[in-house]
Amino acid sequence: MNTEPLIIMLVVQLSVTGVMLFCFYKVMKSREGKN
C-alpha cells in the first residue's frame, strides 16, 4: 500500500477508534455506567 493513503487511513481510523473508546471510557467511569 502506498505511504500517503496508508498514513491517512491510519490517522482517520485511529482517530475514530480513539474517540469511540474515550467516549466508552467516560461512560463506564460515570455513575450510571458503573451501575
Added chain:
Amino acid sequence: MDHKKEVWGSRLGLILAMAGNSVGLGNFLRFPVQAVQNGGGTFIIPYLVCFLLMGIPLLWIEWSMGRFGGRRGHHSTPFILGSMHSGSLWKYVGVFGIFTNIAVAAYYCYIESWTLSYTFHSIRGTFTGLSQTEVAGYFNDYVSMGTNFFGIPNEAIFFFIICILINTYILSRGLAGIERVAKIGMPLLILFGGFLAIRGLSLGTTAASEEFPLANAWDGLNYLWTPQYESLLLPGVWLAAAGQIFFTLSVGMGTIHCYAAYMDSKDDIALNATSAGFTNEFVEVVLGSLIVVPIAAGYFGLDWVKENIGFGMAFQSMPFLFSQWGPVLAALAGIFWFGLLFFAGITSSLAMGTPWMGFMRDEYGWGQNKGALSFGFLTLCLGFPCVIFYQHGFFDQYDYWAGTVSLVIFALAETILFAWVFGIDKGWKEINDGADIKIPVIFKWVIKYITPLLLIFVFVGALFTPEGNNWVGAFNQIFSGQGWPLDHSSLVMQLSNSELKQNLSGAINADEIKDITNRIFFANLARIILLFLFIGIAILVYIAYRKRTNKT
C-alpha cells in the same frame, strides 16, 4: 394508558441499542459504494466534515427532542414535535417519524431476510464449487422466487416471513428484548467484522489469478484512501457525503427520538449520543472500508470493482470470493459476513418498530404484544409486494420515497423546529442538561446555521440533481442560457417517471415494452400505497389529538 413506564435497563444498553439502530447494512454496503463512486479518497474528507457539522448535531437534536417529549409522556414523533410548539401542524410533520419506519421496515426486513437465508446457505455449503456467474445467478433466482429451502418453494417469501416473526417476537418483549439483542449483536458484529477486515488487510496480491493477474487488495485501499484535493470543489461529492452521513446515522427517521423518550429525565445526552455516533463511524470507516472493496479488489482487480460495485455485490460476489478460501474458512467467512449483516439489519429493524408501538401505546393504550403484532402485520402487508414485485422495481420506490426523500424532509423540518421555533437557547440548554461532557459552544451556532444549511443543500441537491451529477457543467449551462439539465435521478424527474418513459419511447420489442409498462404501473402503485400509509397515520394522529383535547 395505565401501562407502567418502560425505561432502559442500563446506560450501556441504551448506547448499544442506539448504535445498533444506526449501524445497518449501509455501513458495509452503501459506504464503500459511495466512496468508490465518488472518487475514493476524495470522499472521506467531505464525509468527515459532514459527520461533524451535520451528523453529530442532528444526533444531539434528536436525542434531546426525544428526552424532552419523554418527560411529557410522548414516545413518538407526532406528539414529541407537537409538545415543542403550540402550532398544530408540527404533529403532522411528526407523522414522518412513524411513516418512514413502517415503510422502510417493509423492504428492509426483506434485505434482512436475504442475509438470514445466505447465512444458512453458507453453513450448508450451497456456494461451494459455483462460479462467479453461478453465484450471481443464484441471487437472481432467489429474488425471482426460483429457489427453494429444503423443498419449501418460494424461499424468499419463507425467509421474509421468518424474519418478520423474529422481529415481532423481540419487539413484543419490549425495550428489554431490544437491549438484549443489541448487547449480543453489536459485539458479535464487531467481532465478525474484525475477522473479515483482517482478511481484507492481509490479502494483498495472494488472490491474483490467471484471469485477473493484476488483482491486488491494496489497490482497493489505495483507491479508497488516496486524497484528490481538487475534487473537494465538486458539489456532487459533498452531496453524496452528506447523504451517506444521513443514512448511516439513521437520522431523520424518528427512531432516535423514540429510544431517547424512554430515558430518565436527567440522563446525559451529549456523551451518550456522541458514543453511539462514533460507534457507528467505527463500524463504517474502520470495518466497512476494509471488507468489500479490498477483498473484491484482491480477487478481481480495482477496475472490476469500479465497474461492478453496488449493493448486490454483497450477495452476488462475496459468497464466490469466500468459496476460494477452502471449505471450512469459506463457511466461516460466509457465516461471519452474512451474520454481521443480519445483526446490523435486525438492530435497525427493531428500532423501526418502536415509534409505531410507542404511539399506539401512548394514544390508544395498546400493550406490547398488540403493538408488536400490529407492526409485524403492517410490515408483512406492505413488504409483501416488495418481495413479489421486486423485479418490477417496487422495492426501489419504497427505498427512494420512504428511505431517502422522507428522511431529508423530516430532518430539515425538525432542525428548523429545534433551532428556530423552539429556540436555540432552549434547545442548547436541553442538550446540555445532565451532560457528562462539555460540548464546545461553537456547536450552538453550527446547529442554528450550518446544519440547516447543509440539510437545505442536500434537499435542493436531491430535488434538482443535474445530469450526470455534474454541478459545474449544469451551472455553466444555466449561465449560458441553456437551462438546468435535470438528471433522471432528481426528485423532480423521479416523480414523472421520466427515465422509464424515455426507455419506453425507445423500446422496440414487445417484451421490453411490457416490462417497462409494468415498471411504471408498479412505481405508481407503490407511491399510492405509501401515500395511503401516510394519510392513515395522519388520521390516527388527528383522532388521538381530538381525544386529548376532549379530555382537557
